[in-house]
Amino acid sequence: MRCTQCGQVGLEQGFVSDSGSGARGYARWFGSLLERGVIGIARTRGLPQWQIDAFRCPNCAHLELFAAQRLNLRR
Numbered sequence: 858m859r860c861t862q863c864g865q866v867g868l869e870q871g872f873v874s875d876s877g878s879g880a881r882g883y884a885r886w887f888g889s890l891l892e893r894g895v896i897g898i899a900r901t902r903g904l905p906q907w908q909i910d911a912f913r914c915p916n917c918a919h920l921e922l923f924a925a926q927r928l929n930l931r932r
């Protein structure tokens with residue numbers, strides 16, 4: 858994979874962590890506009906969600922984000 862910022866080849870694969878209360882340890886991408894509930898928390902129930910894979914460029918530190926893997930919906 859090539860860095861879209863500087864052209865370096867050989868990006869390091871990783872992920873974006875979410876360590877907030879009740880989080881699963883990784884950040885997710887939701888296929889929807891953001892809607893907030895009564896206390897300002899994003900509504901995510903029932904939305905299509907995808908794992909975020911993050912590739913870091915060792916040359917310029919740019920992150921390339923991909924959401925290729927669909928996650929199962931849990932109710």
Ligand SMILES: [Zn+2]
Nearest residue numbers: 860863914917
């Ligand atoms: Zn780069």
